[in-house]
Amino acid sequence: MKRKEFLRGLGLAGVGSLLFKGSVNGMNSRNASAPPPSCTLIPSETAGPFPLDLTDNNFYFRQDVREDREGVQHNVKLRIIGQDNCExxxxxxxxxxxCDKDGNYSGYGTELGQTYLRGYQITDSNGEVEFVTIFxxxxxxxICHIHFQVYVSSVYSAVSQLTYPIEE
Incomplete structure (x- = not known):
């Protein structure tokens, strides 16, 4: 499968398992004599021209990132699993x-000081986070896309994008 097809597949489903190089504490429930599973790391993409450092601002710790932005509601559920053990x-x-439906990003240009369509969450025991946003x-x-970054122990570890193909 090509990288763009993989990313598009994630976007169409609105949910994806994002493979991340790392490990999970605890026992693997698979047979100990079986060979370890093999997972592929999601392709790295650019953070784009509009990232903001959300590290020290608890305001952005939220599920619903829409604020005053209008558009078609879009729930995005991501699942992060380890590359070494697929757990x-x-x-x-x-x-x-x-960006919003008009192509504007909060925090830049005329939108300086705005915070819409940005947020972060902490993965649960299933490796999942879910955001409420707009398409x-x-x-x-x-092309239409959503940026995401993954941090392990507050250290930046991966960046990629969910892309949405244009219907013809």
């Missing part, structure tokens, strides 16, 4: 951000 990874921070807009040269 869910708990207690990781996942940041998301994307992302687009801007010249880019």
């Amino acid at each position: 869910p990874m708990a207690n990781l921070r996942v940041n998301i951000w994307h 992302p807009g687009w801007y010249n040269g880019r």
Whole structure:
């Protein structure tokens, strides 16, 4: 499967298992004599031109990131699993951000000081986070997409994007 097809598949489903290089504490429930599972790390993408550091701001710790933005509600559920053992990874921070239906990002340009469509959560015991947002807009040269970053122990570890194909 090609990288773009993989990312598009995640976007179409609105949910995805994102493989992350790392390990999970505890026993693997698989047969100890079986070979270890093999998982592939999700492709790394650019953080884009509009990331913000959310590290020291608890305001962004939220499930619903819409604020005053109007658009089609879109629930995004992500699952982070370890590359070494394919098991869910708990207690990781996942940041998301994307533009509104008009292609504007909060925190930049005329939107300086705004915080819409940005947030983070901590993965649960199933390695999952779920955000309530709106379907992302687009801007010249880019397909609809949602950026995300994964942090392990408050250390930036991975960045990628969920992309949404244009229906023809």
